[in-house]
Amino acid sequence: MTAPGWYKDPADPDVQRYWDGEGWIGESIPASEPAPAGPPEIPEQPVTPAAPSGPVVTTPGAPLPQGAVVLPPGTPIPPGGFPPGQLPPGAIVLPPGTPLPPGLRPQGTLPAGAVQVLLPPQATPFGAGLPTVRPHGYDIAPVGYRLLARLIDIVVVGAIIAAVAGWFIWQYIEEISPILSEFLARRNDGEPLTDVTASSRAQYLVIVIVILIAALWFAYEVPAIAGGGQTLGKRIMKIRVVGLDADQPLGFGRAIRRWNPLGLGVLLWTACGIGFLLQFIDSLSPVIDWPLHRAFHDRTAGTVVVMAQRSPNAPPPDNAGDQP
Numbered sequence: 444m445t446a447p448g449w450y451k452d453p454a455d456p457d458v459q460r461y462w463d464g465e466g467w468i469g470e471s472i473p474a475s476e477p478a479p480a481g482p483p484e485i486p487e488q489p490v491t492p493a494a495p496s497g498p499v500v501t502t503p504g505a506p507l508p509q510g511a512v513v514l515p516p517g518t519p520i521p522p523g524g525f526p527p528g529q530l531p532p533g534a535i536v537l538p539p540g541t542p543l544p545p546g547l548r549p550q551g552t553l554p555a556g557a558v559q560v561l562l563p564p565q566a567t568p569f570g571a572g573l574p575t576v577r578p579h580g581y582d583i584a585p586v587g588y589r590l591l592a593r594l595i596d597i598v599v600v601g602a603i604i605a606a607v608a609g610w611f612i613w614q615y616i617e618e619i620s621p622i623l624s625e626f627l628a629r630r631n632d633g634e635p636l637t638d639v640t641a642s643s644r645a646q647y648l649v650i651v652i653v654i655l656i657a658a659l660w661f662a663y664e665v666p667a668i669a670g671g672g673q674t675l676g677k678r679i680m681k682i683r684v685v686g687l688d689a690d691q692p693l694g695f696g697r698a699i700r701r702w703n704p705l706g707l708g709v710l711l712w713t714a715c716g717i718g719f720l721l722q723f724i725d726s727l728s729p730v731i732d733w734p735l736h737r738a739f740h741d742r743t744a745g746t747v748v749v750m751a752q753r754s755p756n757a758p759p760p761d762n763a764g765d766q767p
């Protein structure tokens with residue numbers, strides 16, 4: 444048996460490591476350096492029980508127990524099964540900034556000021572009896588409110604488009620009407636349709652109209668969301684967009700990221716309707732997202748749509764960036 448001591452690492456002769464009689468321990472040092480008198484210092488590692496029997500507060504960098512489920516920011520502690528105000532057995536409270544394993548959150552760390560409750564599956568069924576999630580103290584906006592707000596915005600943007608791009612639309616209708624009439628007449632008579640195509644002017648007008656629609660929608664929505672989180676439709680429905688990390692103005696960069704998944708679909712309207720399909724799927728996505736009801740464009744920007752007024756039953760926000 445080899446006596447404990449410093450030896451060259453067989454896998455890398457340029458370094459030496461300490462052999463404790465059973466295995467290599469500690470960090471390696473260059474083989475050219477004098478060997479220390481004793482074994483290396485081994486830093487204490489945070490220990491997290493695999494199946495904690497009570498509440499555990501972890502330190503930044505500590506691993507999570509296998510099977511833990513992360514609840515979104517603002518999720519209240521579930522009622523029932525344990526005394527009010529106490530965590531259920533096996534719950535783990537993570538302080539702000541604690542790194543998380545890949546896959547639990549796209550950002551990799553908790554948002555500033557957030558305290559997460561992690562419940563292993565054996566503690567309680569995921570989502571059973573959970574009250575409404577309140578990011579920053581606001582109730583999540585119902586999907587129906589969001590739909591009505593979007594319809595109002597469509598009407599408003601449609602009126603703007605009619606005023607600004609109306610001439611182009613009228614020219615396109617006049618250009619395409621004879622072609623459409625000829626197409627229908629030939630189809631009724633059973634004649635070939637292969638040579639019935641739109642004129643180059645009609646194709647040019649389509650491109651101009653689509654670009655104008657996207658630009659006008661961008662100008663209507665992005666500045667409003669960047670500043671106050673509300674378009675006209677959202678103001679009428681008393682809902683607004685906030686970031687998951689802090690209740691403060693999103694800024695133009697984040698508002699653009701949120702607009703892109705829906706707005707850029709306009710440019711694909713003429714590509715066999717792909718743009719309409721993508722926008723339709725995005726519009727339905729809040730229905731299947733639990734519990735924040737985020738659309739794909741919300742996930743892109745890290746945002747959530749909430750009621751404009753903070754819930755009177757919500758606890759005071761602990762985020763310094765939150766507004767009253």
